[in-house]
Amino acid sequence: MELLIGQMFAGLSLGSVLLLAALGLSLTFGQMGVINMAHGEVMMAGAYTAFVVQRAISDAGISLLVSIPAGFLVGGVLGLVLEAVLLRRMYHRPLDTLLVTFGVALILQQAARDIFGAPSVDVRAPDWLQGNIELLGAPIPLTRLFILGLSLVCLAGLVLLLKATPLGRRIRAVVLNRDLAETIGVSTRRSDQLTFFIGSGLAGVAGVAVTLIGSTSPYLGTNYIVDAFLVVVAGGIGQIKGAVIAAFSLGVLQSVFEYSTTASIGKVLILIVIVVFLQLRPQGIFSLKTRSLA
Amino acid sequence: MRVSVHKRAFLPLAAAAVATVLAGCGSQIADPTSGSSAASTGTSCVDTSGNSIKVGFINSLSGTMAISESTVFDSLTLAAEEINASGGVLGKQLQVVSEDGASEPTKFAERAGKLIQQDCTAAVFGGWTSSSRKAMLPVFEANDALLFYPVQYEGLESSKNIFYTGATTNQQIIPALDYLAEQGTKSLFLVGSDYVFPRTANKIIQAYAAAKGIEILGEEYTPLGSTDFSTIVNKVRDSKADAVFNTLNGDSNVAFFRQYKSVGLTADTMPVVSVSIAEEEVPGVGLDNVQGQLTAWDYYQTLDTPANKKFVAAFKAKFGAERVTSDPMEAAYTSLHLWKAMVEKAGSFEVDKVQAAADGVTFEAPEGLVTVDGENNHITKTPRIGKINSEGLIDTVWSSPEAVEPDPFLATYDWAKDLAK
Numbered sequence: 001m002e003l004l005i006g007q008m009f010a011g012l013s014l015g016s017v018l019l020l021a022a023l024g025l026s027l028t029f030g031q032m033g034v035i036n037m038a039h040g041e042v043m044m045a046g047a048y049t050a051f052v053v054q055r056a057i058s059d060a061g062i063s064l065l066v067s068i069p070a071g072f073l074v075g076g077v078l079g080l081v082l083e084a085v086l087l088r089r090m091y092h093r094p095l096d097t098l099l100v101t102f103g104v105a106l107i108l109q110q111a112a113r114d115i116f117g118a119p120s121v122d123v124r125a126p127d128w129l130q131g132n133i134e135l136l137g138a139p140i141p142l143t144r145l146f147i148l149g150l151s152l153v154c155l156a157g158l159v160l161l162l163k164a165t166p167l168g169r170r171i172r173a174v175v176l177n178r179d180l181a182e183t184i185g186v187s188t189r190r191s192d193q194l195t196f197f198i199g200s201g202l203a204g205v206a207g208v209a210v211t212l213i214g215s216t217s218p219y220l221g222t223n224y225i226v227d228a229f230l231v232v233v234a235g236g237i238g239q240i241k242g243a244v245i246a247a248f249s250l251g252v253l254q255s256v257f258e259y260s261t262t263a264s265i266g267k268v269l270i271l272i273v274i275v276v277f278l279q280l281r282p283q284g285i286f287s288l289k290t291r292s293l294a
Numbered sequence: 295m296r297v298s299v300h301k302r303a304f305l306p307l308a309a310a311a312v313a314t315v316l317a318g319c320g321s322q323i324a325d326p327t328s329g330s331s332a333a334s335t336g337t338s339c340v341d342t343s344g345n346s347i348k349v350g351f352i353n354s355l356s357g358t359m360a361i362s363e364s365t366v367f368d369s370l371t372l373a374a375e376e377i378n379a380s381g382g383v384l385g386k387q388l389q390v391v392s393e394d395g396a397s398e399p400t401k402f403a404e405r406a407g408k409l410i411q412q413d414c415t416a417a418v419f420g421g422w423t424s425s426s427r428k429a430m431l432p433v434f435e436a437n438d439a440l441l442f443y444p445v446q447y448e449g450l451e452s453s454k455n456i457f458y459t460g461a462t463t464n465q466q467i468i469p470a471l472d473y474l475a476e477q478g479t480k481s482l483f484l485v486g487s488d489y490v491f492p493r494t495a496n497k498i499i500q501a502y503a504a505a506k507g508i509e510i511l512g513e514e515y516t517p518l519g520s521t522d523f524s525t526i527v528n529k530v531r532d533s534k535a536d537a538v539f540n541t542l543n544g545d546s547n548v549a550f551f552r553q554y555k556s557v558g559l560t561a562d563t564m565p566v567v568s569v570s571i572a573e574e575e576v577p578g579v580g581l582d583n584v585q586g587q588l589t590a591w592d593y594y595q596t597l598d599t600p601a602n603k604k605f606v607a608a609f610k611a612k613f614g615a616e617r618v619t620s621d622p623m624e625a626a627y628t629s630l631h632l633w634k635a636m637v638e639k640a641g642s643f644e645v646d647k648v649q650a651a652a653d654g655v656t657f658e659a660p661e662g663l664v665t666v667d668g669e670n671n672h673i674t675k676t677p678r679i680g681k682i683n684s685e686g687l688i689d690t691v692w693s694s695p696e697a698v699e700p701d702p703f704l705a706t707y708d709w710a711k712d713l714a715k
Binding site: 003006007009010013014017113118119120121122124125130131132139141142143144210212213214215217219222223224254255258259262263264266267 | 358360361364488514515516517519520521522524525526528529531532545547548549552553555556557558574575577578579580581582
């Protein structure tokens with residue numbers, strides 16, 4: 001029982017990290033079909049933001065709370081610049097964006113190495129996140145609980161924005177049918193910029209969150225980018241609810257597989273599950289239904 | 295303009311595939327023979343006529359290993375300066391040619407070939423990962439040149455063209471097990487990264503445990519760079535083992551120790567012995583997370599020997615007071631001094647003469663007196679168990695009473711006789 005709860009929580013917690021990493025990607029990928037390989041590096045920028053903020057504010061608790069909005073801003077602005085300078089010129093050329101953003105990812109990694117050095121840096125977790133609480137005998141780490149909560153807050157915020165604001169309505173209109181949206185007067189340009197800002201901002205927040213559990217190094221992004229793409233692809237492009245289901249299913253499956261076999265075999269099994277799933281359902285859990293003709 | 299559902303489904307798949315390939319391209323396996331393609335000439339092109347002699351340094355100054363290998367490069371640089379300041383080797387000043395291995399075994403093999411054939415260096419120093427060493431080995435053998443390799447490794451190797459100045463398994467892992475047994479450890483949990491060193495090390499630990507009645511309660515590997523340890527720490531916690539033997543490498547240590555601590559495991563309840571965390575790595579892992587945990591090496595910055603005090607002071611004077619010194623750095627520093635001693639004993643820079651003179655050459659290293667064993671080209675070393683203190687340095691809590699003879703094939707251990715096969 002104790003183990004079951006421990007493992008269930010491990011799965012949910014892994015799922016929440018995957019969800020945080022994939023939420024922003026789901027948005028940019030879904031709206032604009034941009035395969036942003038630099039998404040992981042935007043996370044890294046968020047993580048280093050947490051490091052810089054902590055250097056300025058030595059109290060780990062306050063610095064964490066400041067880091068979350070700061071990480072969102074840094075990530076978002078980075079995304080805006082990327083969009084304005086490069087991606088704007090290559091919409092509808094997915095393979096080009098893939099290569100360009102991969103190049104950007106390498107540049108950002110090298111920049112991080114030059115600024116902060118190659119060794120990983122230490123971002124301390126605040127005292128109130130040290131340790132764990134017991135749930136029926138199973139230790140639930142507080143950092144994990146915090147990340148789970150943060151991912152749910154981000155999710156709720158994003159859903160609220162998309163469903164309940166005029167801004168979100170415009171974004172959804174563009175996702176559904178870009179040409180038609182443009183015809184009825186939606187500025188797709190503005191909408192694209194905004195989407196990229198929010199999507200990259202969420203990556204920045206994800207970066208802040210993972211400093212609590214892992215290392216903060218120039219390679220941070222490469223550890224998450226593949227999993228983030230897997231979540232988005234399995235969930236269905238541009239489908240937030242698909243991403244949520246995919247992230248938590250993959251998280252729980254991974255922890256089940258890993259517990260019953262080993263970490264390496266668990267990873268292999270997960271990939272097999274995804275490959276088989278996509279064979280049966282290439283469009284992901286949910287697919288975008290549009291009346292678009294092309 | 296818009297692509298159909300089926301095409302749309304293809305793109306993300308392609309993206310994921312490319313992402314996987316790109317993310318994995320830092321860890322490709324080398325073809326062991328590449329780089330040695332240029333035919334062996336048999337005759338060395340080393341120029342000994344002038345008043346300087348060329349030596350090669352090969353370290354990863356870029357890529358994922360740069361974090362570790364650049365520190366080795368620094369200590370090699372220090373050793374070269376010291377040697378030059380004291381009159382050089384056989385009266386010749388060292389002229390260093392440095393190459394970047396870029397964290398890729400193929401690059402190491404190729405650059406090693408260049409250092410030998412084009413730059414005509416008398417000896418080459420460097421390498422870190424076992425895959426980089428394995429990639430360079432055929433190059434040095436084909437060209438009959440010398441490599442000095444400064445990092446602890448998994449043993450089971452010996453080449454007349456490589457001098458191993460880091461610990462082999464009986465100078466690091468076996469003493470650590472002896473220490474744990476002495477402390478009354480009855481059960482162990484093994485955690486490692488999934489590649490050659492941890493797998494070989496754990497095979498040795500399994501054999502040792504079987505012979506000495508220590509129970510192995512689990513053996514877990516994670517892919518290099520893995521960041522999620524929640525399942526593994528649950529397994530470790532559940533096993534109630536007396537101690538954990540950690541052969542994780544690189545950034546995985548950060549995630550492991552953070553998550554280890556977050557489920558309530560501490561150095562007091564379940565100590566972790568690590569073989570890849572030295573003074574350099576502690577700040578990155580976070581002092582809070584590893585303070586009080588154990589390490590197994592042959593050298594610590596805090597060692598109280600005159601040679602070490604001189605080494606640490608010289609290093610800090612050159613590279614800054616905040617820098618620390620670690621075991622591989624000390625082994626690299628020692629390797630250059632050992633080569634000098636070998637050359638001076640041989641009275642020649644020629645490879646076969648240096649090899650012939652190597653046996654019994656000694657150097658008063660920071661870790662204590664080391665002696666070259668000419669039979670397997672390893673050196674004697676003094677194993678030490680350390681405990682990470684509140685300043686992030688490592689205090690020695692146990693030290694072998696004397697330097698241990700190298701035994702890379704574990705031939706002198708009864709329980710290990712099946713391992714070397």
